[in-house]
Amino acid sequence: MRHILVLLFWLVQALTVSAETLTRAEIEPFIIPPYALGEPVNDKGVWSLRNSGGAEAGYVFETAPMAPLPGFSGAPINMLVMLDLDGRFLDVRLIAHNEPIFVSGLGEAPFRKFMEQYRGQSINTPMVVGTPYGDGGAGSGLVYLEGVAKATASVRIAHESILAATLQVAREKMQGIQSAPPAHPDPAHDEPLDWQALVDQGIARNLRVSNAELDQAFAGTVWADDDAEAQADPDGVYLDLWLVDIGPPSIARAVLDDEAFADLQRFMAVSSFDEPFLLIDAGRHGLVSADFVRNTAPDLLGAEQDGLPIALRDADMIFGTRPDVPEGTAMILRTDRRLGFDPARDWLLQVKAVREHGMFQPEVGSATFTLTHATPERFYARAGVVEVLPPWREAIRNRQTDLMVLAIALPALLLLLGPGMDRLAAARHFTAIRLAILAIVTGFVGWWGQGQLSIVTPLAVLRTAWEGGSFAYLLYDPVSLLIWAATILGFVLWGRGLFCGWLCPFGALQEFAHHLGRLLRLPQWDPPPLWDARLKGLKYLLLAGLVLTVFVAPDQVDTVVEVEPFKTAITTFFLRDWVFVAYAAGWLLLGMVTFKGFCRYVCPLGALMAIGGLLRGRDWIARRKECGSPCQLCRVRCKYGAIKPSGQISYSECFQCLDCVTIHNDAAQCVPLILAAKGRPMRAAAK
Incomplete structure (x- = not known):
């Protein structure tokens, strides 16, 4: 099995x-x-x-x-x-x-x-x-x-x-669509350049617009006569823009002074996906308006490539240039290459000229001038065909830190509950240690790692097996899959107890609710033994109903699994409609007076865990011949009702809390050990 x-x-x-x-x-x-x-x-x-x-x-x-x-x-x-x-x-x-x-x-x-x-x-x-x-x-x-x-x-x-x-x-x-590997500046390419070489090779490109050309762009509109300076000096320069892609180190070194070049390299080390551009305007346009805010998108500049916009943003850098570089209003813009921008192919820089007409609530009009730019291929490296990781490997990579923590914590817990069980159960502050572990499980495994196991997964596996399909979706949630692996191993070693007692975040919340109820001195109530036994069968009926739903009404599975409050309390942290919140909170409130009522009586996942616990290879809780006859101390102390009157452990109901292990090994609590220390034999109960 x-x-x-x-x-x-x-x-x-x-x-x-x-x-x-x-x-x-x-x-x-x-x-x-x-x-x-x-x-x-x-x-x-x-x-x-x-x-x-x-x-x-x-x-x-x-x-x-x-x-x-x-x-x-x-x-x-x-x-x-x-x-x-x-x-x-x-x-x-x-x-x-x-x-x-x-x-x-x-x-x-x-x-x-x-x-x-x-x-x-x-x-x-x-x-x-x-x-x-x-x-x-x-x-x-x-x-x-x-x-x-x-x-x-x-x-x-x-x-x-x-x-x-x-x-x-x-x-x-669409067989004509081809995939081109993305380009990024090649740090190994070193080429001696100066400003004149950049101009001669077309690496630095210029867009020059006179006042007359500006007037022509607005001719025939209401803004035609709204620039007195342009009309007064038609031959004057409105825009004298230089554009240089300074992503490649050889080009950046040719235009920036040493301090600015060092600053740019530090910037690109942090923002390795960004492609920086140097813009210099010696005209009266000024690149941006008076309302421009640093480190935001420039309001008078835009760009596009292949008909799609390129997102430009101010790099917010203060810099100096080489003596032979033209002077003027200068700024460094950047764009993210991950958004599809290829600096080695033609792209358009768009410069907007804005005019206003009227004194009160003026009409705003604009004209756009464009400059085509591309940096030679030799300055760039291409990674070749990009290999996208399979989804399951990408999921593991994105949860790598969480998985590493679990890879250490889960074996440690297995050792603590295996070879170290007796020492743990005998610890002076055992309850505090247990609650600390449960707090970590709730916070890290539950709310942070989203590793709360649910009956949804086994039902989905069942449905996939029945209808035919791929089980690969299990690999998309590696944290939960790792918890499942530990849980299945726990079936063999201890039964259901590892998950239900130590790895279930909602079970931990119920245990905290119990301790809060005791702290508030609320009266505790448990069903009578007969009803306790009957109610424990309810979770198996619910599990059977859920399994039946998979076959007769599969579209309703997502509704009926709401019998679990896990999604509300753990997955969404109570951020749901009030009816779901009330349902989950109700179980926690009940847990203050009835110990882990949901886990013991209703949880369909717990029923599945109990069935999985049939894989248990041994009875791992030590018993003495006096246990049950006549000593009943462990049975009375067991909050789960998992010890039979005979003293035998009902492993299908055992949550591995170790309370009975603590009593069994404690010479100050175990009645047979106390009597043996006093030299008095313990009489068997009358049959």
Whole structure:
């Protein structure tokens, strides 16, 4: 059985699930004007996209029919993708999903906001969900999409579905799209240059606009006569702009003085993705308006490449230039190469001239002048074809620190509860140590690491196995997977107790609630033994009902799993609708008077853990022949009701709290040991 469980977690199937495609009437409301839906191009849900003139402008398609990667509910996430003929995303819309964290947890708003990040991105640019790690992204040209806190695994699955479906369409319909490796300044390229060499080679380019040319740009408009200085001196210079890309060190050294060059290199060491530009204007334009704020986007300057805007931002640097460099208003701007900018290909700098007409609430008009620029290829290096890590490896990389902590903490806990169990149970401040460990589990594993295990995962595995599909989604949440691995190992060593007693964040919250109730001296109440036994069977009935739902009403699984308050208390930290918060809080309040009532009676995951505990290979809690007959001390002290009147341990209900181990090994508490120390035999209870 153990081998079957491990196989289910790691097996990746080649089968896919079928999905019905949307009709024209269902797709058309999602199309953004001025585009219109064309005709279907295949039977996989791919449609042509038409522009306002009726010409083909791209493609519209669903992701589920072509890339039905199962989410954490076991069902695929279906999205509608609009792609232009150049391979750029026009839009990505959410159509249908059953991801538990979004259905009734965070809501769909953050999921839809995540998908907005695709607009304008090219399929030629590798995209990953996460943040750059160390210097791994330097010069790689990767685009990092910001994930959704507490739902990283779900958005990774959505991302992979989008890319898989989009690349299918691109390969079939858009063979002309090529992927060019991104360029970044080559630090090894050293070339002696001066200002004149930069001008002669076209590396430094000039845009010169006279007052007469400026007037001509506004001719025939209400602003034609609104620049007295231009009319008074038609031959005067309005704009005398020099543009130099100073990303390559050889070029930067030719225009900046030594101190400024050193400052720039320090800046680029920190902002390794930025491409800096030096702009100098010897005219009266001045580059920016009087309202410009440093370290923001310049209000009178813009740029574009391949028809798409380039985001410019002030580098906020004070610098000096070489003596032969022209003087004037100077500033260094920067743009992020990860957004698709290639400095070795032509791009346009746009300079806006602004005029105002009227004294009160004047009308504002503008004219734009452009300068084409590109820096020779020899100053740049290209990393070659960018290798995007498989999603599971990217997920591991983004959670690397958390996984390293768990890789140390989990073996330490196993050793503490294994070879070190007796010493731990005998510790003078055992309760304080246990609560400290539970606090760490709640904070780090639960709220921070989002490693709260849930019945959702086993049900999704069951659904995937039944319908046929890939189990790869399990790898998208490596923290939870590592907790699952430790839990399954715990089944063999101790039964259910490792997870339920030490690794469950919500179980820890209930234990804290119990101690708070004792501190407040609230009366404690437990069901009578008969009802206690009956209520413990309830969790198995709930588990059976959930399993049945997978087969008879799979779309309702995300609703019925709300019997678990884990999503509310741990995943979303009580930031949900009031009914869910009231439900979770109610169990914690009950825990103040009834010890861990949810865990003992209702938790379907606990029922599954108890079944998994059948893999336990030994009875690890030592017993004496006097235990149960006549001594009942451990049974009376056991808050879980996991000790039978005979003294035997009911491991399906044992949470491995070690209280009975403490009593068993303590000569001051264990009745047989106390009597043996006094030389008095313990009489067996009358039968």
